[in-house]
Amino acid sequence: MGWKQWTGVAVLIGGGILLQIPGHDEAEMDHAAMGHSEMPADMAEPQGPYTTVAIDVTGMT
Numbered sequence: 328m329g330w331k332q333w334t335g336v337a338v339l340i341g342g343g344i345l346l347q348i349p350g351h352d353e354a355e356m357d358h359a360a361m362g363h364s365e366m367p368a369d370m371a372e373p374q375g376p377y378t379t380v381a382i383d384v385t386g387m388t
Contacts, residue, residue, distance in 0.1 A: 328336075
């Protein structure tokens with residue numbers, strides 16, 4: 328295959344990937360927490376040399 332054909336294949340694959348990403352309208356997005364409970368009291372204080380971090384993961388991971 329020539330470079331033009333490889334370029335066409337790359338454009339089709341890249342376009343297909345980009346079309347799968349949903350659009351976001353800033354006015355429609357809810358940035359508030361999704362009802363997750365607070366961290367338990369025993370985990371709120373640092374314990375030893377380590378720190379506990381609670382992470383909410385949303386979206387495509």
